[in-house]
Amino acid sequence: MDSPVDLTSLEARHFGAVMDALLSSCDLPTMLGNLRDALPRLVAADCVALCVSRPGSAADYEWMVSGGPAKLLNEYAALASDDFVRPAVLQAPGTVLRDSEMLPSGTVKETAMFRRSQQLALQLHRVQAVVLTQQRDWHAGLTLYRNRDTAFSDRDRDLQQMMTPLIAKAVINCRHFETQALGTALLDELMLRQDGAYLVVDSHLREKLRTPRAQAILERWFKPNDLDASGLPTKLVERLRFLDRTVSPPPGTDVLQDSPPGGPFTARFSRLPSRDGSRLWALTLYSPLDKLPFPHELEKGLTLREREVLMLVLENLEYKEIAERLGITLLTARTHIKRAFKKLSVDTRDDLLFQIAKRLRPV
Template sequence: MAGPSLRLDSREQELVLEMVEVLGSSLNLGEVLEQAYGLMARLLPTDCAAMCVSQPELPGGYDWVVTRMPETFVTHYAELSAVDFVRQAVVHQPNIVLRDSEMVAPRALERTELYQRCHDIGFPMEHVMSVLLDPRGDWHGGLTLYRERQRPFSDKDRALLQRLTPMLVSTVRNCRLFGQESRRADLLDTLFHHQGGECIVLAPPAREVMRTAHATALLERWFSPLERGPGGLPLALLAPLAALAGTPGLETPPPDAWRREGRDMDLGVTYVPLPADLMGRRHWALVLRETPHATPVPEAWREKLTPREVEVVAGVLRGWDNQLIAEDLHCSLGTVKKHLQHVFDKLGVSSRAALLHHASRKR
């Protein structure tokens, strides 16, 4: 495992092997690094540590993956970053582990503004060791270890973290690249196999990426040729996405659900945001579902139920499952289940089937 400059005992070798296994165990960066840090802390005892990832062109946009730090440090870091000699040093030597003695002149640490301001906010930083994890892509990571006591990081500590650095770099790269695509694939698979629904994936404002097998027939059934634009996509469904085309932020809220009533059926369309692709482009999935006209909620029930419970009952009477009701009401699946149990108790029924039966008798 170790090169000639680093000698590890059997316990340390075992911990390094465990880290190698953990770092390749998942594409969830936070999950992997949390587990890996637990092992690293046994190899390199520290008082505090931080691991973040960011985009180089957005120096303030840090995603703190591991924080074993006083909360005040994280909350104040945006203002501390301007005087952070640690970041300024490692940026110029990516993938090279540096100690504080290699970042500032000997005995100059206590005179740095970062040192003084950290002590002002209650973080007694005494020694630092850090590395910029540069996978040569759009993202990079930073790992910094701190010791509060007068116990500097040794040559062996530095050599050990340097030995682990290529593994950490690979983890950042793989999780950022392949983890994102894996999440997109899982979500698309879920959408495309949703029972009773069809799906169209679009890149705003109107570029189609893919659609399920029966989506075309569904669109032709519900929209006349005059209502459909290029590619047969209904203009009414494209309009909300056109409004989003100039909004690059990934936290853009989805458009409201779209609905059209027919003679015997209704068509509902839900806009589902997908994770950005490798180029940072946001796609949207349009999930289309036909539902039969619902049995109306009996007036006698409305007097016993809260307005929210009436909405849940209306969803059941449309033939919707709990997940679809939750999406329509913009609440959690657990909330729908709680409302439904309250409905059963108030109306004296024991199941959805019984609820449907009693509603049909009261028409």
């Protein structure tokens, strides 16, 4: 339908309620929950079903429903081959179809879907449906049901058709919000990991994010005179600039390995998507010394607690932070570290790193 519908005063009130529902939440089930009361009043239906699916197996269909159809749609994977609605609306995405436009008149009651609905004590006599949107990797459709054997009218179809692009946009926005929320939750989880060392910078070397773990590792690897004007280590800046100006960097150049005085390290460069035209880079930093166990000959004679405090020393934690991490007093932490250093014949953290690196990388 190309022109808007002239609404009666009652329909205008119901239209306003539908719009309120579409704007009520970025959570798709919540939005549908608000829509399920408003939309049937506008179109004179009894219940609503929203389907979000991936093209392919019927098992990939996620149904969000209000009212009785839930019983039937819970069995959809087994009944999909007998579904007369889906193939019809897929042939005309964005166009509202009534059951009389999907099947010859009077044959709905002969379908397996209708018979199963009757066995489940449902009264789903009439259907009106539309494919709302077909995105690259997911589709969405909306179906209205009537419990009485009264056909949807031209007016009912026109009203749902008027709402279709608005509902489609709301569904797309909810899905985008869901994707972004999942991405944010994943990033939050990564940032909270004890071993999460990440930097995010743009192509102008402006930092967008630096995790505490990354700060500790960079302080271990690099001295102030190793940094350029941006505050980032010159070695990392040089590799970043090379990758940023190279259309197809040679394989392996997205990984930088080095052995500064603080111990061997690896930095991995990953280009991040950006919507505003700027180029963002994520740098993942890690040191093998944080992952590998002490060489066996150094472990001999160390208590479990002494080994624990030494591993935290290697993370460049201050004594106070080590004590807090292990739930011991600062004096106890100092005592364990002093005893461990004495057993290993080292005086400082750098001496410890040197001894470990020498055994892991014999020269």
